[in-house]
Amino acid sequence: MTTSADANMVTFPLRRPGQPFPPEEYARLRERKGLVRSTLPTGHVVWLVTRHEEVRAVLTDPRISSNPMHPGFPRAARTGGVPGQDEVPGWFVALDPPEHGRFRKTLIPEFTVRRVREMRPAVEEVVDRLIDAMLAAGNSADLVEDFALPVPSLVISSLLGVPNVDRDFFEAKTRVLVTLSSTDEQREKATKEILRYLGRLITIKERRPGDDLISRLLATGTFSRQELSGVGMLLLIAGHETTANNIALGAVTLMENPQWIGDERAVEELLRYHSIADLVAFRVAVEDVEIGGQLIKAGEGIVPLIAAANHDGEAFGCPAHFDPGRSARHHVAFGYGVHQCLGQNLVRIEMEIAYRKLFERIPTLRLARPEEELPFKYNGVLFGLHALPVTW
Numbered sequence: 001m002t003t004s005a006d007a008n009m010v011t012f013p014l015r016r017p018g019q020p021f022p023p024e025e026y027a028r029l030r031e032r033k034g035l036v037r038s039t040l041p042t043g044h045v046v047w048l049v050t051r052h053e054e055v056r057a058v059l060t061d062p063r064i065s066s067n068p069m070h071p072g073f074p075r076a077a078r079t080g081g082v083p084g085q086d087e088v089p090g091w092f093v094a095l096d097p098p099e100h101g102r103f104r105k106t107l108i109p110e111f112t113v114r115r116v117r118e119m120r121p122a123v124e125e126v127v128d129r130l131i132d133a134m135l136a137a138g139n140s141a142d143l144v145e146d147f148a149l150p151v152p153s154l155v156i157s158s159l160l161g162v163p164n165v166d167r168d169f170f171e172a173k174t175r176v177l178v179t180l181s182s183t184d185e186q187r188e189k190a191t192k193e194i195l196r197y198l199g200r201l202i203t204i205k206e207r208r209p210g211d212d213l214i215s216r217l218l219a220t221g222t223f224s225r226q227e228l229s230g231v232g233m234l235l236l237i238a239g240h241e242t243t244a245n246n247i248a249l250g251a252v253t254l255m256e257n258p259q260w261i262g263d264e265r266a267v268e269e270l271l272r273y274h275s276i277a278d279l280v281a282f283r284v285a286v287e288d289v290e291i292g293g294q295l296i297k298a299g300e301g302i303v304p305l306i307a308a309a310n311h312d313g314e315a316f317g318c319p320a321h322f323d324p325g326r327s328a329r330h331h332v333a334f335g336y337g338v339h340q341c342l343g344q345n346l347v348r349i350e351m352e353i354a355y356r357k358l359f360e361r362i363p364t365l366r367l368a369r370p371e372e373e374l375p376f377k378y379n380g381v382l383f384g385l386h387a388l389p390v391t392w
């Protein structure tokens with residue numbers, strides 16, 4: 001933690017190499033009274049929210065907005081961060097009610113527990129195919145490249161109707177958008193390329209609708225073409241990089257805690273434990289509001305730290321202990337309130353199937369390098385692993 005002219009000010013983000021799990025600083029910040037003043041690399045001064053109860057309060061307060069068009073909205077990266085509604089119509093995670101509800105209402109039926117259950121055979125098929133390929137290639141693999149990334153990537157592209165062969169394209173563009181050090185030019189180019197790509201795909205689906213989400217959304221007529229491209233982009237991006245990081249980190253934790261392999265409760269605890277989307281739920285106050293005894297003035301930025309909330313000892317006993325036996329369901333790994341993750345039911349079945357099949361079919365799976373030497377991601381809005389060398 002670095003102190004500046006203001007002794008209480010912390011610089012941010014706080015993750016450091018050598019800290020695979022939520023930074024120790026979070027525990028100290030949680031103990032401070034009120035909220036914590038912090039400067040982002042962008043120069044924005046924000047309020048950091050670290051306690052579980054207060055993170056939930058921020059994420060449900062109608063006086064606090066997700067819309068980057070409001071003055072004072074904080075940005076994660078030195079440059080723009082992931083795009084917002086201002087740049088991409090249909091990027092509804094950056095909209096407030098009531099506009100946000102139009103998107104959410106149309107999409108919810110596609111991600112219910114029932115709908116997602118129907119996707120199980122397709123997810124199982126993808127997982128089996130990837131394990132077949134790993135086994136055929138020998139007795140070692142990069143579990144990120146060969147498994148954790150392609151599982152959600154293939155699943156979300158099939159769901160949307162994006163050809164699987166275009167995986168490399170959208171994965172590469174997504175990487176630019178979620179990397180904190182990408183420049184404005186790189187972000188703008190990646191955004192335009194994805195939108196152009198989806199625009200072409202929508203034209204194809206207009207002529208020849210398929211059994212996919214984009215075709216179904218087109219048929220509803222609810223969204224303009226531009227909005228539909230934005231919705232497609234949000235689902236494509238949110239749908240693979242997030243889950244990939246959680247699958248990879250979770251595989252490490254299960255290999256280190258083999259007594260929990262095969263226990264379905266592990267999924268919920270892995271979501272809490274790793275809290276990979278620590279830096280995604282940025283907000284701004286649009287009216288004066290008090291959170292945790294702190295007055296936040298209209299126009300001040302707020303960063304609810306999801307990993308800090310999920311490791312708050314008041315909400316989860318012995319939070320640093322990986323314990324699938326606990327009840328972790330109240331974690332905020334998927335956010336909270338109206339923007340709570342749309343894909344969470346899908347994530348749960350992807351993780352459950354991925355681990356079940358992986359450890360059943362490769363029971364001797366183990367790390368090829370000690371955990372401390374793994375290439376963790378410290379330069380992104382999402383925490384994860386660049387690679388995961390394994391052997392069996």
Ligand code: HEM
Nearest residue numbers: 092093238239242243246277281333334335339341342343
């Ligand atoms: C481990 C995997 C995932 C994690 C940890 C995660 C986390 C999150 C979080 C924290 C939010 C709230 C953002 C905010 O409040 O500003 C969110 C929203 C969202 N997520 Fe996920 N996500 C995951 C996977 C997915 C998948 C697979 C999909 C798509 C199928 C998806 C689609 C979305 C969408 C569309 C939103 C915006 C919802 C709204 O604004 O109404 N996510 N996610």
